[in-house]
Amino acid sequence: MKLVNKVAVVTGGGSGIGAEICRAFAREGALVAVTDMRREAAEQIAAEIRDAQGQAFSWGFDVSDHATVEDAVCKIEKQLGPLDIWVNNAGISRVVPFLDCSDDLWDLILNVNLKGTFIGCQVAVRRMLPRRRGVILNMSSQSGKVGNSHYAAYCASKFGVIGLTQSLAQEFAGDGIRVNALCPGVVFTPLWDEQTKDYARKRNIRPEDVRSYLEEKIPCGRLGTPEDVARTAVFLAGDDAAYITGQAINITGGAVMH
């Protein structure tokens, strides 16, 4: 096992990719804080992990509210011990033509995806510095590498996550803290339930054809899975990745190669 007794916090752990990262960390022996804005969803995943003999507890907080995150992390450390790993995974996406993107929608997406990651990083680094060790993983996307029509706010947030990741990796490498970003391609999670109709409208195809339309563009011939991303997260969180920091790793089946 690669993460035995490591204390790991995962945001947005109540669904999709985050939930799978929580399961994978727990299988590797980590003590997992499954956190989500939707506490019940987080608790469902934590309970599932405990049923499988893993160690997991749930907390509810909104990643874009600094005071609430700070309060939660104090309680997490009190219950589980000092932080080893922090995964900024919570995120939202909307498919909207640029000229229809309101200030409110821009703020919402940037607040959750980018400011939420900034807050998570700050809270985690403050606690990791005195111990001179720790790992931070930030969820970017292939949309953090390549721009995409109708995704201006989302792409801006995910490009921003990579800039933040590289900056912190530089600033804290000498303090034993590694910071990397994950860049998945398309993974059909509940996030896609929200945006499939709008994506179909953008491409002028039927919603039921979105999946095959996207699949055809991927060299490996299939969409990504939460497991594909979680396996990469386990690798980056563990000591096998001790010499890797400041990277933004594509998990896209070859769709993005830079």
Ligand SMILES: NC(=O)c1ccc[n+]([C@@H]2O[C@H](COP(=O)([O-])OP(=O)(O)OC[C@H]3O[C@@H](n4cnc5c(N)ncnc54)[C@H](O)[C@@H]3O)[C@@H](O)[C@H]2O)c1
């Ligand atoms: N699914 C994809 O195709 C894909 C591709 C690349 C990157 N990503 C990124 O992966 C991450 C996870 O996406 P997913 O597909 O699993 O989505 P999801 O919708 O299945 O899960 C996201 C979780 O985040 C939680 N959340 C949302 N806003 C929050 C907030 N303000 N505070 C705390 N929790 C909040 C939700 O309640 C939900 O449980 C996101 O950052 C997303 O941008 C997803």
